[in-house]
Amino acid sequence: MATTGVGPRRRVLLGALLAVGLGVLILLSALLGAVSIPIVLGLRILLHELSGGFLFPSACAGSGLTASQCSTRVLIVWQIYFPEVLLALLVGAALGLSGGALQGVFRNPLADPFLLGLSSGGTLGAATVYIYHVGLANADLYLPLFAFLGSAATGLLILAVARGRYGSVETLLLTGVALANLLSAVLSLVLLYNQQGSLQVTDWLLGGLGLADWNVDGIVLGSVLVFGTLLCVFGRELNLLQLGNDVAQSAGVDAARTRRRVLLLSSLLTAVAVAFTGIIGFVGLVSPHIVRRLFGTDYRRVLPGAAAVGALFLLGARDVSYLAFPGSVLPLGIFTAFAGVPFFLFLLYRQRRASTMGGL
């Protein structure tokens, strides 16, 4: 796409401004939560921890808090809120990437990360822990682990079944839909006979950042870096796939292999997101479209762009949830819809470009 004609020096300046803005957004977001932290105190705590203790050696000085109250605030900001902010960015990126990749592979503007039933698989995995108390003693390990396994296994199963001669886009899609419905039915059955645990599973289903801590963030960061980078490499192939399988192949793209690899990476990314945050909808669907509206349909841009947009989107949803309903932690899935729909409709009706993806 033609450059916007911004000179290199201005671009550097723009980039620096964006980076600073992003940093400020992250810091301020880390002050938001069910328990409100005064801004000055919060910033001092954050800068103290971020600088390894160098800045603001006595973070709570002058705030009128006792030592134990101070250490509680530090814990809340540094061990609860800040990891949640990072997790929101990472999971948002994962979902945006996955959604963009699936929209490309299936040439369908309505595709989202959970298209192939990964949500049902992950929920079943979570239900195994919540209801059948598998791995009860180490629930913080087993819950994400089983949710991840359930989700990833669903994706792998679909890839294994719809292979070779049956590896067409339609077969993959229908297999995924069929599997999703089957797993959903199994889940309903499980929940019906275990009403006590079903409440917790329903909580999990609505999505949330509650599991965030530094270990979790590390795992998710590593996963997003590996899977996400690999996925972005397929930008060119995805561009060509939009022309149809045959044309793409005539131009040198191994369409079937590309599809399988992209689906595998996308499933893994989604499974990681699901493992730690449950099912958060709308991010994966909308982020790629926002990027397309602003920067065109080249997947070499759409994928990394969707990661960035998804990250900010999810963080924004988290912030909006706390600003609109202070004092409570509400399911994140509600706010991704609230935050996303108006903005998306605005973009849709702005009509700056001709139709992208067939009129959407």
Added chain:
Amino acid sequence: MSLNLGSGPSPARARSLSLTWVVVIALVVAGAAIAGTAAAFELKPAGPSTPPASTPPTTTNNTTGPRTPETVNVTDDLGRHVTVPYDPARVVVLSPSIMDIVFRLGLRSHVVGVDCYAPLGNSGLSEDYSPDQIALWGLNGSMCVQVGPSFALETLAVLEPQLVLASTIVSVAAVEEITSSLGVPVVMLQPPTLSGILVDDSLVGAIFNVTGAATTLNAELNSALYNATNVAAQVYTFPTVLVTYSVDSNGYWSFGPGTFGESLIELCGATSISANATTAYPELSPAQVLIDDPQYIVYGTGFGLNESTYAGGPDWSDFPAVQAGNVTGLNSNWLTEPDPTMILLGIPALQAVFYPGLA
């Protein structure tokens, strides 16, 4: 026109090599990221004045030693072995039934937080606690710890508790978060049977140095149970009853086998028509109720449910028990929350429905 038809190595191989390098570098970076974040920001339990694990924990039963111990080792209802501070001043209670025990043992002043649902505040409190309970136990919205729809750790952290008493309404993941992130011990109290309530009383008593009060309470409970079973023992045929705790357009929710409600009914000398159901909390269709034709109907009130709610249920007026007037309302907490109140108030009230004179 240049015609490079060779499937020779150079360009293709160079490309695939660079991709391999990217993967290798990405994995290295990922590994470093994981290791780095986990190590650099290693979590130190920052909970205020939690007892260090290095002090030798001493066990106490009902015998008292000359020196009050720092910690107590207990085994909770889920079989977890937990080391808790002895007689902690700041406790969070995450269940109304546990709150009942705690209150009856005179420990209300130790309680700094209770379970709530979002949005927090008084409305969140009322999701779990009835107005009577709130009034009786002196609870208010500032004590809220959000346990639903999702668990909010910070609402617990800000209360700086030394101990958390929770039932299984709190998810396993939340329990892990509390223990690992805050370093606060969690004792799970979920009595499997009525007698388990007495075990819980003793457990709480042991933790808080009120073993005397616990013993007294248990004696009361035992006597109430004995009286109730006495009545039931004198009866040859048990009347049939439908005990329903909720209603919707499809039918009436009742207690199935393995639930407290069902064992209460049996203990009181009656037979529930859902005693042989396949699920723990079955929904009985009106047809089923008509076929089983219970002699008595008991409905649970509270949390928005009252007589008119049930009267609006499907085919309510067709039930012979309703037409005969053998319908009674009971506080649903007495039927669902496994605590001393269930035994001390619930059982006599339930039994009075079937045996008005004998109790």
Added chain:
Amino acid sequence: MAPGRAVHVAGLEVRFGERRALHGVDLDVPAGQFVGLAGPNGSGKTTLLRTLLGFVEPSAGVVELFGDPVAALPIRARARRVAWVPQSEVLRDDVPLLDYVLYGRYSLHGALDRDTAVDREVAGRALSEVGLLDRATDGIAGISGGERQRAVLARALAQETPLLLLDEPTTHLDIGHQIDLLARVRRLCEERGVTVIAALHDLNLAARFADRVVVLSRGLRVADGTPGAVLSEQLLARVWGVDAELGIDPGSGLPYLVPRRLVTEAPRALGDLTGGPVHVVGGGGAGAPAMRALVDAGFRVTAGALHLLDTDAETADALGVVAAVEGPFAPLGEPVRVRHRLLLAEARAIVIAPFPVGPSNLANLEDVRPFVHAVPTFLIAPRPGFELDFAGGAARQAREELKSMGAREVASAADAVAAVAAALAPAGRPAAPALPAER
């Protein structure tokens, strides 16, 4: 690797389940040749192209591109040898044309390369070759169908392959764009030595632009050679079931076919082929409509006197009409006039076409005179504003004379046929000619 042999296909057989789409097809295409692949729908043209691209696995036979079997080539290597311009392409995104053409550069790169200056240069050249360079930043969704097809061609060109396959590229194009597209491809073939195989449904386009025409019918190769050698009326009838006339385009010397009707269409049996012929007097192209109409109606037709190289003479030749023919531009000589009179004598009806009359063929109007009495004679009126008399008034006078002798004037060739049929109706015996109104 046989030098210069772009495509080698031997004994190719392709099955789809029970159906055999291609039977034992052989095809050798030397590098730099433009092959027009023709055949009716379902004859296997697209299947053949798809087999060359490696989309379809043959059940038997050999398929090689530049010496290597297609199946053995990895997909990327295939894309370096052959590019494809499909009939229509589905792209819903509004990609700018330059970017779209750059997509075609995929096979020349590895996974992580960016578009280089070379890529942009090649893409730009491809766009200018199809005449779309000035639209390079426009989105592909906003351009017309013809431009779109050219864009698809540009993308395939950007692939820089020595072989180009086109599958009915002119389907959605108007006639101007059809010629434009094929002319550009032809130029590519000639200037850059690109081998082209194009499936074309229009035989005349194939004849005009291809070096060689290969005709498929029901999965078999039924014809293969230069357009002049391959195109024939028999071919069109046999393969397409169409009756046609073959002509030679005077400008290019290339053959062209004019389809007339389906073979299965039975002619209106107004006349039977027994009994005498109907004679058409014509020349200068004026006799052709009458000749055709009469032949279509089932009459045996003779004609005269015509000049060699006259289109009427060619039409007569094409229709199988026996004619008296004089040398080019010569006045009608005695032998021809005698022959003409013999033909006139045998005819059971005469149709005089509105042919331009000059000194060299004025004799035609004279020779007809004795026969006007004997058989039904019809005079086709000239179109208003057309001058037919180039003989100083003698022609007009002769025509008036014929009318006064009994020739009936009719408005057109079709009317003439109807009038002849009516006149010959009772078992072919000539009926008395109806008297014209102005008699």
